[in-house]
Amino acid sequence: MAEQLLKVEGLTAGAAGKEILHGIDLEIGRGETHVLMGPNGAGKSTLAGVLMGDPELEITGGTAVFDGEDLLPLAVDARAKKGMFLSFQNPIEVPGISLENFLRTAIEQRTGKRTRVWAFRKEVKALLEHLQMDPGFAERDLNVGFSGGEKKKAEMLQMLLLKPSLAILDETDSGLDVDAVRTVSKGVEEFQKDRSASLLIITHNAAILSALHVDAVHILVDGKIVETGGPELIGRIGREGFAGFEERAEDAG
Amino acid sequence: MSGEKTYVEDVDRAFYDFRNEEKDVYRVRSGLTEEIIREISREKNDPDWMLQFRLRALELFHRIEMPDWGPDISGLDMDNIVTYVRPDTARMHTRWEDVPAEIRDTFERLGIPQSERESLAGVGAQYDSELVYHSVREEVAGQGVVYTDLESALHGEYADMIRQHFMKLVPPTDHKFAALHGAVWSGGSFVYVPPGVTVEIPLQSYFRLNAPGAGQFEHTLIIVDKGAHLHFIEGCSAPKYNVANLHAGCVELFVGEDAVLRYSTIENWSKNMYNLNTKRARVERGGKVEWVSGSFGSHVSYLYPMSILEGRGAGCEFTGVTFAGAGQNLDTGCKIVHNAPETTSYVNTRSISKSGGISTFRSAVVVTPKAEGAKAAVSCQSLMLDDQSRSDTIPAMDIRTSKADVGHEAKIGRIPQEAVYYLMSRGLSEEDAKALIVSGFAENVSKELPLEYAVEMNNLIRIEMKGAIG
Numbered sequence A: 001m002a003e004q005l006l007k008v009e010g011l012t013a014g015a016a017g018k019e020i021l022h023g024i025d026l027e028i029g030r031g032e033t034h035v036l037m038g039p040n041g042a043g044k045s046t047l048a049g050v051l052m053g054d055p056e057l058e059i060t061g062g063t064a065v066f067d068g069e070d071l072l073p074l075a076v077d078a079r080a081k082k083g084m085f086l087s088f089q090n091p092i093e094v095p096g097i098s099l100e101n102f103l104r105t106a107i108e109q110r111t112g113k114r115t116r117v118w119a120f121r122k123e124v125k126a127l128l129e130h131l132q133m134d135p136g137f138a139e140r141d142l143n144v145g146f147s148g149g150e151k152k153k154a155e156m157l158q159m160l161l162l163k164p165s166l167a168i169l170d171e172t173d174s175g176l177d178v179d180a181v182r183t184v185s186k187g188v189e190e191f192q193k194d195r196s197a198s199l200l201i202i203t204h205n206a207a208i209l210s211a212l213h214v215d216a217v218h219i220l221v222d223g224k225i226v227e228t229g230g231p232e233l234i235g236r237i238g239r240e241g242f243a244g245f246e247e248r249a250e251d252a253g
Numbered sequence B: 001m002s003g004e005k006t007y008v009e010d011v012d013r014a015f016y017d018f019r020n021e022e023k024d025v026y027r028v029r030s031g032l033t034e035e036i037i038r039e040i041s042r043e044k045n046d047p048d049w050m051l052q053f054r055l056r057a058l059e060l061f062h063r064i065e066m067p068d069w070g071p072d073i074s075g076l077d078m079d080n081i082v083t084y085v086r087p088d089t090a091r092m093h094t095r096w097e098d099v100p101a102e103i104r105d106t107f108e109r110l111g112i113p114q115s116e117r118e119s120l121a122g123v124g125a126q127y128d129s130e131l132v133y134h135s136v137r138e139e140v141a142g143q144g145v146v147y148t149d150l151e152s153a154l155h156g157e158y159a160d161m162i163r164q165h166f167m168k169l170v171p172p173t174d175h176k177f178a179a180l181h182g183a184v185w186s187g188g189s190f191v192y193v194p195p196g197v198t199v200e201i202p203l204q205s206y207f208r209l210n211a212p213g214a215g216q217f218e219h220t221l222i223i224v225d226k227g228a229h230l231h232f233i234e235g236c237s238a239p240k241y242n243v244a245n246l247h248a249g250c251v252e253l254f255v256g257e258d259a260v261l262r263y264s265t266i267e268n269w270s271k272n273m274y275n276l277n278t279k280r281a282r283v284e285r286g287g288k289v290e291w292v293s294g295s296f297g298s299h300v301s302y303l304y305p306m307s308i309l310e311g312r313g314a315g316c317e318f319t320g321v322t323f324a325g326a327g328q329n330l331d332t333g334c335k336i337v338h339n340a341p342e343t344t345s346y347v348n349t350r351s352i353s354k355s356g357g358i359s360t361f362r363s364a365v366v367v368t369p370k371a372e373g374a375k376a377a378v379s380c381q382s383l384m385l386d387d388q389s390r391s392d393t394i395p396a397m398d399i400r401t402s403k404a405d406v407g408h409e410a411k412i413g414r415i416p417q418e419a420v421y422y423l424m425s426r427g428l429s430e431e432d433a434k435a436l437i438v439s440g441f442a443e444n445v446s447k448e449l450p451l452e453y454a455v456e457m458n459n460l461i462r463i464e465m466k467g468a469i470g
């Protein structure tokens, strides 16, 4: 068993006075890749948001330890600096700030050092190329007018640049065309290999996973993890859907 | 760079707030009398017509009422404002090394020689009421471009040209502070660009006030002849004092046929300043004036650059940002008069208010019966950073022809919480995230400025945003 990076116990959380997560237990080791699947509205994004520190969400119980530190009291930026990263399901558009300018600010915050302009530009350019994005994206306003797929690629760009220790990908593959899925998957693979970093991949599709090594799969239904298993679960859901798991959630609830 | 202090309510301006010990050679008495005006005029060696002009303006100043329609300026005690302060430099300097060390130090902290080295054609920097430093690069002078201080130009080759244009666009009858300006104006720049000449690099001028209670009344007169191009930059930063300070400058821009003049300003007056500045442009056939304006400082501002589109196809673009923090009431805007066919205007402004600051944007578009086929588009956006702050837009339209196309849109918003969260999730502090969002909001202006000014503007935004949280 790998050294523990994230441990969530009995976590309950909600929004607007309504509980969405009803007691989550989740453990991720350093260098491991976990997959989180579940029907629409099950609470996957909510779990990701709770881990990142979404101010809209209220935590009502449980604990989360990330890299040896109590995660929940930490501010969002402190979590990021500690190595947490969330690739958003719906990345926000921020007008007036170029992608490059933003990336530079982010990396300077992450490393606490000033970047060298030219070296940094080169790195961004290489990553854009790698993700098969036009180099012109560096000058465009952050996410503004990006297509759905371009937004997801821009999230990957940030992940690859910031090199987090735990990257949560919230449906990064949805909205991507076949080739783009392959490109992103390759990026994730490299991230996985080079950094021995951990991943929590939220997805509805097996395609992005096919080339990746997966250590564990969790099925989230109605705010509860109803099953944890190996990669074989992915195929089973592909064939049978979540019907069987939903019954189980009702039994438990 | 001085150490940064963080205040909770007031903004940390330590970085820009520095001043020199006062060392005035000469200072006139406070109240405004004919005697004082004569003294000023004598001291400046004015031509006689200028003395007469000043005296008529003084009369008007005493007759015209204080404005009663805008922000409160009762804090201004005209009797106690020393109108004319001169630093310890009597002569003009064309070499940086000749400028007294103390003054040089102040300018160095404002980054002037550096920006000059970097790309600027000439520097006419005003220290208190006097032009102390001035240089024009050979290549610009070689093109026949005149860039000098207005006072000495009154005696030179261009004296008649100045006489024909001086306060013709902004007559002293306009309002009380225009009259005051006419009476006591001092310092400022004169620029003349001959027909067909394109000045490749921006000319810049850096104004600041450095003495308690001193007013500043610089006059900028720019004439861009047929088919010529110029970018002029005016930047202001003033140290902070508790005595009420007044700035009543005047800018007159004459844009010839098919000429283009861009006039950029970053104003960063200290928070006790009354900034009652008057700016106006007249644009001939096919010419264009582009205003780029960032208003950050001052206690109270009245600032409404006006463009008169006099010839067919003349155009105006106005791009502005106003940032009103605690204790600031910034009343800004612009006025455009379409007085010829097919004239166009485009106004795009942002205002930001924070910690009880008030930001009001007044736009006025006038389309006369002569202006068939005129097009005007006005877009104003406001961002309020908290519940105590206020932001208003007051559009006025006076359209006297049915054949004009005039549009107006206004939006008021707040910083989106999800955007702050998104940026913080990449490691930015809440403060930095908000500052970045505000900078992005003001990008309409920063993207129009030369890089070093855009950087300074974003620094100002960061400084203003400090302590905004909590």
Ligand SMILES: Nc1ncnc2c1ncn2[C@@H]1O[C@H](COP(=O)(O)OP(=O)(O)OP(=O)(O)O)[C@@H](O)[C@H]1O
Residues within 6 Å of the ligand: A015, A016, A020, A038, A039, A040, A041, A042, A043, A044, A045, A046, A047, A056, A089
């Ligand atoms: N801020 C909020 N306010 C109110 N309800 C919310 C909020 N956020 C999430 N919910 C609700 O919580 C439930 C879980 O939402 P969540 O986005 O976590 O689902 P998901 O598993 O990510 O679904 P999908 O697969 O569609 O992305 C949904 O019913 C959603 O409407």
Ligand SMILES: [Mg+2]
Residues within 6 Å of the ligand: A044, A045, A046, A089, A170, A171
């Ligand atoms: Mg989701």
